[in-house]
Amino acid sequence: MTAPRDPARREEYLARERARNARRAARRIHAPTPAPTPAPATPPPTLDDERRAERERRDGIGTRASLRRALARVDELEGVVATLERYTAEPLRAVDPAPSRHGRHAAAAVALLSDVHAEERVERTPAIPNEYSLAHAERRLARFFGGLGWLLTDCARTYDVGTLVLWLGGDLISGDIHDELLERCEVPPGEAMLRVRDWIAAGIARVRTEHPTLDVLVPCSVGNHARTTDRMRAATGYGHSWEWVLYNVLASDFRHDTRVRFHAPKDELVYVDVLDMSLAFHHGHRLRYNGGIGGLTIPMIKAVHRWQAWRDCDFYSFGHFHTRLDLGQIAVNGSVIGPNAYGLSIGFSPDVPQQSFFLLDAERGKTRVEPIWVTE
Numbered sequence: 001m002t003a004p005r006d007p008a009r010r011e012e013y014l015a016r017e018r019a020r021n022a023r024r025a026a027r028r029i030h031a032p033t034p035a036p037t038p039a040p041a042t043p044p045p046t047l048d049d050e051r052r053a054e055r056e057r058r059d060g061i062g063t064r065a066s067l068r069r070a071l072a073r074v075d076e077l078e079g080v081v082a083t084l085e086r087y088t089a090e091p092l093r094a095v096d097p098a099p100s101r102h103g104r105h106a107a108a109a110v111a112l113l114s115d116v117h118a119e120e121r122v123e124r125t126p127a128i129p130n131e132y133s134l135a136h137a138e139r140r141l142a143r144f145f146g147g148l149g150w151l152l153t154d155c156a157r158t159y160d161v162g163t164l165v166l167w168l169g170g171d172l173i174s175g176d177i178h179d180e181l182l183e184r185c186e187v188p189p190g191e192a193m194l195r196v197r198d199w200i201a202a203g204i205a206r207v208r209t210e211h212p213t214l215d216v217l218v219p220c221s222v223g224n225h226a227r228t229t230d231r232m233r234a235a236t237g238y239g240h241s242w243e244w245v246l247y248n249v250l251a252s253d254f255r256h257d258t259r260v261r262f263h264a265p266k267d268e269l270v271y272v273d274v275l276d277m278s279l280a281f282h283h284g285h286r287l288r289y290n291g292g293i294g295g296l297t298i299p300m301i302k303a304v305h306r307w308q309a310w311r312d313c314d315f316y317s318f319g320h321f322h323t324r325l326d327l328g329q330i331a332v333n334g335s336v337i338g339p340n341a342y343g344l345s346i347g348f349s350p351d352v353p354q355q356s357f358f359l360l361d362a363e364r365g366k367t368r369v370e371p372i373w374v375t376e
């Protein structure tokens with residue numbers, strides 16, 4: 001019989017074998033049989049011992065599995081590195097940017113100012129995210145001229161801007177054309193008009209100071225709100241509008257400044273030419289919105305198509321809809337007043353108060369189309 005491998009049982013077995021051999025030897029020499037040596041008491045393994053042994057066995061299995069997985073991942077990543085090295089073996093050729101061949105271009109800047117509705121109050125409600133009063137109007141016009149000055153400075157870095165076309169596009173006041181406006185307006189139309197005159201005169205003077213070599217051309221359109229008649233008049237409307245009076249007062253204010261020229265004709269469509277481009281302006285109140293698919297785009301394109309038959313113009317600008325939009329040939333200005341209850345009721349988009357700016361590159365036409373945000 002061979003000795004068991006388990007150390008405890010092996011010791012016990014060997015002790016027993018030694019005792020048996022000793023008894024055999026004693027019998028051979030007739031010596032008294034020595035008393036058998038008691039086997040050393042080895043306690044049976046406890047539950048903790050068994051758990052420890054089992055845990056060690058399992059840990060061994062887990063470690064070997066992790067190692068196998070890690071080695072497999074190393075093989076996989078080595079394949080990825082080899083693929084990437086194939087792509088980067090030859091360096092990419094550097095792109096050679098084409099230099100601008102023409103240097104600086106001549107340009108004219110165009111800024112649209114309309115739909116101020118200076119004296120109309122707007123109260124903030126759960127539905128109307130806006131608040132407006134004469135004080136707000138004054139601050140927003142200051143913001144307009146500040147933003148305009150900033151844009152002119154910015155454009156002067158890359159263009160030779162010789163002319164600013166500053167369109168005064170109508171609805172600078174709300175007037176009293178509806179009964180409701182009698183309740184909503186802070187001051188009567190004549191007083192509102194004179195406030196607006198001060199703010200615009202101060203704004204133009206500021207632009208002249210900041211950009212003294214700039215020519216300022218001011219085409220003027222009357223809106224529908226500043227009229228003093230019940231209905232709009234096509235031929236004599238200018239003469240029934242507070243705004244046409246305002247424009248002529250402003251022109252008088254700047255009569256000694258040869259760089260500032262006002263253009264306030266009696267027609268609803270106002271034309272000016274700059275850098276061989278022809279610009280047409282209209283407040284926009286003759287356009288039927290109809291609220292259809294595509295919003296303002298379809299009525300704008302149809303109206304311009306009709307007016308193109310009267311004179312071929314490169315660019316058209318409108319106001320009235322309190323929604324800023326640029327369609328390339330056509331620009332629609334936003335408003336200074338911002339969202340109000342009337343806009344909500346007829347479904348205007350709730351545009352933030354903003355106005356429009358763009359540059360006319362002498363060679364390439366309209367570029368740098370940007371909003372002028374006017375909120376305080």
Ligand SMILES: [Mn+2]
Nearest residue numbers: 171223224320
């Ligand atoms: Mn209008």
